[in-house]
Amino acid sequence: MEPVSTDHVTALRRFNRYFTRRIGALDDHYLGQDRPLGEARLLFEIGDGASLRELRGRLGLDAGYLSRMAKTLQAQGMVRMSVHPDDNRLRRVELTPDGRTEVTEQNRRAGALAAGLLESLAPAQRTELTAALATVQRLLRLAAISVDLVDGAAPDARACLDAYAADIDARFPEGFDTSDLVRPEEVSGARGAFFVAYEEGRPVGCGALRRLRPGIGEIRHVWVHPDARRLGLARRILTALETEAAARGFVALRLDTHATLTEAQAMYRACGYREIDPYVDHVYGDFWFEKRLTP
Amino acid sequence: MEPVSTDHVTALRRFNRYFTRRIGALDDHYLGQDRPLGEARLLFEIGDGASLRELRGRLGLDAGYLSRMAKTLQAQGMVRMSVHPDDNRLRRVELTPDGRTEVTEQNRRAGALAAGLLESLAPAQRTELTAALATVQRLLRLAAISVDLVDGAAPDARACLDAYAADIDARFPEGFDTSDLVRPEEVSGARGAFFVAYEEGRPVGCGALRRLRPGIGEIRHVWVHPDARRLGLARRILTALETEAAARGFVALRLDTHATLTEAQAMYRACGYREIDPYVDHVYGDFWFEKRLTP
DNA sequence: ATATTTCTTTGACCTTAGTCAAAGGATGCC
DNA sequence: GGCATCCTTTGACTAAGGTCAAAGAAATAT
Known part of the structure; x- marks a missing residue:
């Protein structure tokens, strides 16, 4: 294994610093309108329905914490909870129409933010950016x-x-x-x-x-x-x-x-x-x- | 202004999602060892000394919150506070040797994390990654x-x-x-x-x-x-x-x-x-x- | 010189995020 | 059928992160 040059390390760290500061907001923060980040993420992660168990794994949350958040969302009419058909121990969570609306809205905002960012680039530059993003993502995945x-x-x-x-x-x-x-x-x-x-x-x-x-x-x-x-x-x-x-x-x-x-x-x-x-x-x-x- | 293609928006959002989930930790989280994230960031941002006013602007923090965090760091011997030479209303914050040591350590860890990530890539791939990162950063800055x-x-x-x-x-x-x-x-x-x-x-x-x-x-x-x-x-x-x-x-x-x-x-x-x-x-x-x- | 603004500190308060343990129902395994 | 395991809920608790307003000291504007 060749030693990693400090130039590469510096470049990655600088990029990371810049990216999180400038763009990190894109998907997460304050897209969940008046909603805490945790709840917004949970809502988003439910998708077309999931069990609490799955969500716990995917989001890495404590069982008690998740249970309470789900209850809050249920009380707000964003999700519906039912016993899982295959296993009565599991709870199945699904979005209500209201919940679906909010997720869509969340997506729309994130998309608008991204589009606003790309807007001032020339078409060729957008293509160049997309290609570079793909390269970065490919190599980071590989790494x-x-x-x-x-x-x-x-x-x-x-x-x-x-x-x-x-x-x-x-x-x-x-x-x-x-x-x-x-x-x-x-x-x-x-x-x-x-x-x-x-x-x-x-x-x-x-x-x-x-x-x-x-x-x-x-x-x-x-x-x-x-x-x-x-x-x-x-x-x-x-x-x-x-x-x-x-x-x-x-x-x-x-x-x-x-x-x-x-x-x-x-x-x-x-x-x-x-x-x-x-x-x-x-x-x-x-x-x-x-x-x-x-x- | 040409409309932004949804492909580009999707690519940017996907990248953002992946990046924050996988790498977002790199500089911030748990690099501040046993220290809350806020304090770690503050410590890092002080650099070669700064006024509370500057820090407040750069980190976007509430004045009261910042004041208290600075006091905590001072009590821990990480920073030294003095009245600003030019303006007696301002407080100047500087790192103590202990504080400097911790920032260095924080940097070392972030560097090690980045290096660990790059390690499994072949040298040519590291170069490719660095180039792609530079492209992304350049275009995001321009945008x-x-x-x-x-x-x-x-x-x-x-x-x-x-x-x-x-x-x-x-x-x-x-x-x-x-x-x-x-x-x-x-x-x-x-x-x-x-x-x-x-x-x-x-x-x-x-x-x-x-x-x-x-x-x-x-x-x-x-x-x-x-x-x-x-x-x-x-x-x-x-x-x-x-x-x-x-x-x-x-x-x-x-x-x-x-x-x-x-x-x-x-x-x-x-x-x-x-x-x-x-x-x-x-x-x-x-x-x-x-x-x-x-x- | 006086009024206004700026900067910091302090007290009081709040939400978010999260942990841990106990308990109860359901399932799987033998 | 019994026992261990799994999943969820609930109560009790904590730390982090942050807001707001009052107050005092210093600087700036008039």
Whole structure:
């Protein structure tokens, strides 16, 4: 990991300072008209109805505090509360028409504030701003994702593999048979490795490393959740796998990809993988790659 | 003014939402260790000493509230308070060595948080992020600046002209004589126009329009404060002047620039001005431009 | 010199935001 | 069926953040 230059740190801090001071008001504060911030946020978060439990998780509030706020909003006629149909312990909260009106109004104000801000920019500058915002957001998201080594049998690992299987089953014309997935023991402990990428606690990607033969590792099942694509996460997973492989003494890594996964092929090429002859008979392999590792 | 597309508004709001939730903590929250946010901010804002009055303005706090917070910090040995040398009504607040230590520590933590965030990005991505942050900040600053028509004799107008004169006096090899400045009455009311650009209430640029002869206006003294350069503000001032000129029925605008102001020449060319022969004898004029206005 | 304004301090008061623990009903697990 | 767990409600409490008005001292305007 390269040390972070102070210039970058300063730039980020300066931006943060400026942004929170100038724009931080945009969504939150005083858009909730005569309403305390907490209540305004709660109202907004309810959306098309939610259970108190969900809201507690999403907003990170104390149960008692939330219960009281919900009661206040109910007394004001903004929300309706009912017992959750599936579980009588849970309370379901929904917006009343009045509540919906207020949320809409809140949104309208936030939108008007944003529009007012953009108004004095020329059209080309607005486009430039939007593009730069997207870049910042993409990179901040990527920075917030951690790629962790987990046991191949861990629930998160299996959940990622299931999602991976479902994903490519839909993309491969011939479908995908889950028996082709790595077995947990192949990618655990001394035999292999499994990485899961987490964004705010949720698994959003994975990648597996297993031993193909002495000195040669194989990369399998590099997958990124649809919500986390186009961030550059696959590359990070790949880097984690390569670092792990090098640490384990592998001198080369191989992998195969399916003909339909053209982006994947491009990424592997860009990351230094070169096409080779098939190294094993594999149902879904159309392209075969290898990269020599420099320790 | 073109209407603002909802895409741009949505992008800005989404970014704002994400940013405040993920990064908003960076400078403020829980960096003030065991200290309430308000106190931490106050401590930070004191810097190399300030009067309570300044702090009140900068932080937007109630006088009573601020007074009490300052007293608390004083009791904790973080600040020292004294009567302001120039005005016995004012209180001057300074950091004690302990206070300075805490601010430094606060800074260190914020820096560490920012560095931790950047750490998982590849060096090229850090550079990309920094560039995108600069773009966002530049455009947001530009968007926050208003360009207002003011009287040519207004104090802000004169202040800008003084700054302009001092600025180019330092840049022109032959210096600059203030008698060359427009007189207030030339750029006021029906005879001409004067625009001042304001950023957060402070004048940061100006531009003047006067009548050269029937149907022909002259642009003079387009100036941008050093702190507000490279934002694209000069163009905005120019646009404001052109719009005003068109509204006043001018069919063409002329101006001259000094040989040393190469950026200005480039800007005028890019904005549709074409070089012409000198239209009047003018000491500091090396290049002469004209633009036909389309009403 | 007098009146007005400015700046700070103090007392009284309020809302918001949040914590903690006890209790009661509902569910899941064995 | 019994026990542990989960979810919500309620009461009691606290700190933070802030408002308002009165009052006194100092400066400025007239």
